[in-house]
Amino acid sequence: MIPDQLTHWLLGRFGVSSLPILPAIENPTTSELVAAGAALAVILGAIGGIAFITWLGAWRTLWRDWLTSTDHKRIGIMYVVLALVMMARGVLEGAVMRTQQAFGLNGGFLTPEHFSELFSTHGTIMIFFVAMPLIIGLANYIVPLQIGARDMSFPVMNQISLGLTATGAALVMISLLLGKFSTGGWTAYPPYTGYDFNPGPGPDYWIWSVALAGLGTTMSGINFAVTIFKERAPGMTLFRMPLFTWTVLCAAIIMVFALPPLTVATLMLAADRYLDFHFFTNDLGGNMMNYVNLFWLFGHPEVYLLVIPAYGVFSESIATFSGKRLYGYASLVYATMAIAVLSFTVWLHHFFTMGQSANVNIVFGIASMCIAVPTGVKIYDWMATIFRGRIRMTVPMIYALGFFYLFVIGGLTGVMLANPTISYQVHNTLFLVAHFHNVIIPGVVFGLLSGYHYWFPKAFGFRLHEGWGRLTALLWIFGFSFTFFPLYALGFMGMPRRSASYTDPAFEPLMLVAFFGAALIVSALGSIVIQLWVSVRERESLAVPLGDPWNGRTLEWATSSPPPHYNFAVLPQVEDRDDFADAKAKGRAYMEPDAYEDIVMPNNTSLGMIICVSSTLLGLALVFYIWWLAILATGVIAVAFIARTFVLSTTHVIPADVIAAEHRAWLAGVHAAGPITRDAETRSANHGLASLELPTLAGAER
Amino acid sequence: MKAIMSRLSFPTRHRLVFCSLSFLLLSACSEQRNSFLDPAGPIAAAQRAHLIEVFAWTMIAILPVFILVPLMFWRYRYRNRKARYTPDWAFSGWLDLLMWGVPFVIVGVLSTQLWKSTHALDPYKPIASTEAPVNVQVVGLDWKWLFIYPDLGIATVNELAFPVGASVAMDVTTDTVMQSIMIPALAGQIYAMPGMRTKLHVLADETGSFDGENTQFSGAGFTEQKFEAISMTSQDFTAWVAKVKANGIPLDATSYGRLAAASTGAQVHETLGSPQMPEGVLYFNAVEPALFANVLGRYTQGTAIPSTLQPGAVGYVPPAAAGANQ
Amino acid sequence: MSELNYQHEVRGYLTGFGLALLLTLVPFALTVWGGFGSVTTFVVLGGCALAQFVVQLRFFLHIDLRRQKREDLQLILFSILLLVIMAGGTIWIVGNLGMRMM
Amino acid sequence: MKHPTLHPGLNLGPHHGEAHEDAETLAFGFWVFLMSDLIIFGLMFATYVTMANPMGLAGGPGPKDAYDLTSVFVQTMILLASSLTFGMASLAMRFERGRGPITFWLSVTLLLGLAFLSLEVRDFAHMIEIGAVPSRSGFLSAFWGLVPLHALHVAAGCLWIMIMMIQMRTFGMVPLVKTRILRLGLFWHFLDLIWIGIFTIVYLGALA
Ligand code: HEA
Ligand code: HEA
Ligand code: CUA
């Protein structure tokens, strides 16, 4: 059968049956219709996006100013946009799962198969393609500004990191259209994900999306670490760095050292599946326990990677909106470092129940509880920061309030789980699910949302609408509480995680409460979209071009909003910890320098996009066994990479007079504007210039 | 609900704490006992006690947050010009000592308790009991549990009976993907893995029927992989053994092969069971003595297991049933 | 840059090479011809590998305790700490599990 | 330049001006990458150790059947010598001896690298012949995951040497070329360090 062989050679194991639309037509159950609807949404979303860009006539701009850009600020924004697109899917999946379980007494409307695909994609997307890109995007935007640098150390590598993250995200999205995603959870334990038990493309999708994105993250980690170590403005010693930068440094170290175990685990699993290796198989000496071990060697540091930068955001916003210096700067730094290092010593607490001896469990149990000490110190330091402050209840502070209350509860349940004897009971139950949403949502998500509100005016030159922001924050806080507190009780009642349905009628009332909470969360999401829309519409009256809407304390507020391509006309000379606050108090701020100099900036390049597209094709080829395409895509990546090393001129110069003109125009604006006091902060009078209403004179009491 | 409240027999200083935890469970009024907060054996009771202890100790560090945060947000609000304002105050040695010291001490206390309880409740450790211990070999299958009583020559699917007050010593493995066995009202869980043997000990100090389950996701039928653990008087247990012997069918390579194929307890009850066996449950009388050892040893013999011979795998073919009735 | 310096550096590389050679030959000879108990052999093997690690870092990669900027040296030491935690932990955990599953 | 050394390991020296300063971030970044790679190798080693027992061997060929110690010894010597010759190339660059000596030493290193690879491939072929393939056992999977991974790194290093020889000719000794050779040197020496681990743990340790 020549044609058969040819299609096989051309298309591998891809076939018409891989399209989810067909089963939905043949057998229109609710479950299939939901799947087909999701696929349709992806297609329509893509078409809509393309149409919108065409309508704007923005293809050229998109390519020239964004996709090929090496500017850390644009790359940061692209990371965030990517994460928001993925978030739409992750949230909807969360909501669908809650709906399923609300009506899951003896069934529900989804097949078990479909439900397991949902929690697998939801977990994978939320961790790898929502939380991580949001954090990396935020750090990308803010860190060079905070340390007074012009860009990251390796701008092209930065672009490639983004490309690889986008590749992973694209693969997860494509899995809705072609074939099916894994059903093995975000942890993908073999042998369930091994070839014998799951020969289809699902686990392969998981492997390649996670492995490729993980590679990108490792590179981001290297980039952040080197940038923070080597690109700081003169005078910015390590112990003068803003806390957010410190937390990104610690997160970067985790990226560099915690991603390798993931790479090893996924590639070993791939070797088992593709090349008949026996790392984790049932037979011939494979040892699945090593997979579990390797995965959590990555997995535990990973979740702290997510939360540590969120701690950084709270450190910045709480100090700013309390109008105070941060209490216990050194303590906070040491606590962050302690958390980062300890995060590498506790991974076994995710499998206390595997059968190792009591002594092993004890060592890792105690190590896990030790993390409560530095975390507690952080909480207390922030409390001491608001103590004797002048607190403005802006949106970030509402999130901070929610964080104080809810995160501490999540931490408490974490401490419970760190006790092996308790973990024996609640491991793998909804109690665990409640724990980690209880630390991730009040910690990571609230941190990111408050960072979003705090830094948005820096990136776009106008503030977000305050009223809608407050409503969103409250909906989040209550929605979260209603959704996840019932799950603690369900966990105590022994309901396993990842259950599509249950038979105990006692679960139902709690499930309905959780369903109500999920509805609130979805309306929070709606409210945040409306907030953005309203803010864009009213951007004239919300504009803060002068750059300092919140009476900020750190360097990123010392430049215009949005900042120029080169960030600072002249690199700042740092003299104090909260340098910009110090500068404002001592009248050093907004000074015209003696002289302007030429600035060298990196050129645009299409390398990142080439790598992104080819590695997406590579991933698809591997998932569907299309070997010629895999070889071709690898070849393109290698050639593009080597060709790039033959490009000698990679920078361009911005002449001093251009810079001088731009800077003088901004300074003129500053001198013409009237500074505002903090009670006018949320009104249209705020153009981004703060009056010295809250003086930094020691012990002042007005 | 009564069941839970009537069990409030522990010291009163814990009562308050426990109530605040169990208010969450107010709506939990199922007949079946399925929570370690309503324990029926010493291990689960100790686990609950430990949970309460951890909760109580952490409150020392956590209550100040709950109380002080709202007070401070109110007192130091922007408009309150009467409150003291110290914008440059950023360090106090004593405060720092307290901040590091208190959590440190608490974690120290909790660590010693963790140490003791982890050793005491090690699932591999036999539980002291007056009754003679019962040995059970547990095989996790897709999606049911097989319990072999090697000393009694019987086996069951999805029903684990034992005399009240006897320590049940389980050897646990699976013949498919990884699973995890737990009877919440009696003790915690342990993983079951192919080719490996883990151990779990449970003991019930009252009669009753308790939910047991697999908590480790293992495929489409995962939610159906439940069983009943029944603690009964010794007389009842003897009678139960006799009933299983009388109503059971032989457990040999063929019937085992059909058990091992991916199906729920209810489904195998349809094909192999008889009306004398409870719903979703199977009884076996003549059990091949080396069955458990074979299940375990198959994976470590150094030969490849093709997917046709791997229960749970796509493409598994149960051994041909010579003279089977289907 | 003076010739003297050049000679000095070449000598450094040669010293390193000689030491590394020695530290390879000893364990090799020990495994092939030595009939010592396996504990002694393992200790010598480990010792020689560690020594050679240090020798190569010192003479080939020019890492030493004096001349470096501190933050960079810390990177290397920190990596080795994490390596020990991760690899050592893996061997301990998986070994312990293996023993308890027989 | 106040600091003769700006970053750990090889330094070009202050008289190289721009190249020396550029190397500060470039070489430091490369060190961070190497440390990340070190963790990958470390976990492969750990996996190998946990597999080197009767369970992991699963009755398949073991170290005694599969390894050819003489060949491994020769490979070790070759790789060690290549580290020395790369060192000579680095010195020639540092002391500005001109392109000739640098090219010469790099070519010697390349030849040694290729010799190492061909010996290793010969050993692999022998293992395949006697059935010591990764599909035979967990232990062999761990071997085939680790040692060829190192070989792949060496192959990449060889390719990199070739590219640098081309770039030296086309661009001359511009700062970019110098800093790349510097990083290539770090890479090459790092691979020798990993090989010490392979030699000691994979081969000698398994046989002792
Ligand atoms: C970052 C991680 C993250 C987040 C945010 C969430 C959010 C939510 N999750 Fe998540 N969930 C996981 C990670 C996460 N989850 C993981 C890892 C699993 C385990 C998977 C497995 O079993 O393998 C899981 C599993 C899981 C289950 C399966 C439980 C089971 O096993 O039975 C359910 C069921 O309802 C659920 C529900 C929800 C809901 C309703 C939300 C809602 O709260 C959704 C609301 C979220 C948002 C609206 C987006 C968040 C916003 C931001 C991140 C910031 C935005 C920033 C800017 C605008 C700048 N989750
Ligand atoms: C942002 C993410 C995040 C954070 C910050 C944490 C924080 C913590 N986690 Fe959590 N955890 C996850 C994400 C996170 N976790 C995820 C995703 C999983 C499950 C993955 C899966 O299986 O899919 C998980 C699972 C998990 C387990 C495994 C449970 C099981 O599978 O059985 C354990 C066990 O020890 C644990 C413990 C802890 C501890 C001790 C903390 C500590 O860091 C908490 C510290 C904080 C506090 C304690 C509160 C504040 C402190 C004070 C007010 C001071 C004083 C307090 C004391 C002295 C006690 N976590
Ligand atoms: Cu898994 Cu033993």
Ligand SMILES: [Cu+2]
């Ligand atoms: Cu953890």
